[in-house]
Amino acid sequence: MTALLLLLIASAIVPLKRPVDRPNAAISQNVGAASAAVQDDEDIALYEAVIRKIEAGQHYYDFIADEHRLRRFPVTPGFAVRLPSLAYIEAGLNKLHLGVPMSIAIMLATVAAWWRRFSEEPGIGRLHRLATAMAFVGASLAVNAHYYALHELWAGMLLMLSFGLHRPGTAEQPGRWGAALLCAALALFIREHSLPFVLLMGAIAGWRRQWQEAAAWIALVVAFLAALALHLHIVSGLTLPTDPHGESWLAFRGLSGWLGNIVQSGNLRLLPHWLAGPLAVLTMLGWAGWRSPAGTFAFLISVGYGFAFMIAGRWDNFYWGAMIAPMLTAGLIFAPRALRSLVTAAGPGEQARKAIAR
Template structure:
């Protein structure tokens, strides 16, 4: 009877006792594993370590600041009137950063945007405005979606926890931070068709497009948006996402074609991104690139798992999308990315923390379903 009377948006309330018990067992094992697997490089080296071309890691803020320094140098040179492609490869080489493969050289979009913002003294204002816009978009979406109700304030507060990373001025030049915040805003703005009414997707489309042209790691988000539109038979929207992907691939090819002629035979390849770090890759990237990094290891890891559980338990299109994003990027981080690439997690960490608001209800529903006869 409990399953029959449960709200449509409470996924685990509809599970059979056996499925719920197996789900609880899997959750327990995953929580234990997430509390003990390393979130940082084994041996006590923090994840803010970059491996240089000589293969020697340099610890802590010294080396991480060199990453930031590279991006800030690009911004300064663009602001002074230099063409990005005239200096970026020599700048990499000067600082002993790889230029092979070509994807090691960041897309120029953010350098030009930040150079323009800094010229107008609007950099900090723009970052705060983006954060507030993302929080506002999610407040509105939580207010419109079923299955939220009194959780609207809690969920929005959790969204603020994720978005507030934008307040850290030290990360201002990181491509992943800006792209991740834009994806969070895009997700919050998007509406699928309901009750015969057409969806509202154009604003989300343009925001996601900007994120994609800033950082290519936005591509899985865009592809999922397109696949979701196809699933809903929203042909015009699906076509728009398809055109965006094609335009981006052309832009990426153009970017690589400008980098390639400047690469010398003597330029070594950078360290491989194929690291296969498993659970540590997923949990470490998300925790260390979000405000969860302020918590002890044994708590930060399980909280990442619980954010995913919360999205899974919220039986709405938004919940399904959030769950797929969390699992999809999680699998990606399990396979690729070295320990010093932990900041890749900023692509999704801001938007995923809101799932924590739904985790207690998901656990309660699993327990209730497991006890049902």
């Protein structure tokens, strides 16, 4: 309980945006926010330009390196160049004027999938409707048109949909995972940051001895790695000796990296710093306190990505948090229950029982 309290206090204090050395703290926060926004807009401008060129009939690998150089974006390492999947998808959607309708459809499908999953999971009771409402708060990020060109937005929503559609199997009955696999596969080929989600799905399937499902997730990983290797090979052939090397993603920002990514890339960004940081922590606590397959998976995925954000990703990579921020929001509904359990466990009665047992 003491560790949680210290973590909540720290989450309300640590920077969630790029720190700037200025004498006035308020000015520093504003400058940091503006810096992140500028980088964000530059990324979006690049991706939108790529989509327009594909709409005009150009081939992705014929122009992508020059487009990066024009905007002073790195071409090396090859991971700095996005996979072409989303650019072709969005170009096709734009030609049919289906970009906005598709984002709305994904949001509604996600909320519906989570409604059904919450109704089938054990131990939720009357929290069913509230949990779905909070899932809607997270999923509503899908209709933020400013970020339509960002790969993390679409990949994160597809992962949230995959999570809602997935039904883990038991020793007596196989699960339902085909639709979840397809959604996660599309997310993975849009953004490679989806790989931890896929690996965790496969690991849990194996732990439950659902060998057919585990094999399907493994096959997806193998197919993706082959496609990624081909992409990196093509990009390496486009590089020039004069191309600058991209900055390292190993930034070791600690708690600021974890909470900053989650808050800035989700709807918690609309809240003041002192409240948004602790709420991001409580989402993880809530999932940990809900003893169900969904709760266990959400807790593990939040811890895994949280740890990754603590060591990797610069301040201008905050939008990586959109990979999981939408799906974590519903965990807040279970936080009060988890807090009550912690208080009870730390209470005098529990301590007395432990003393007697010893």
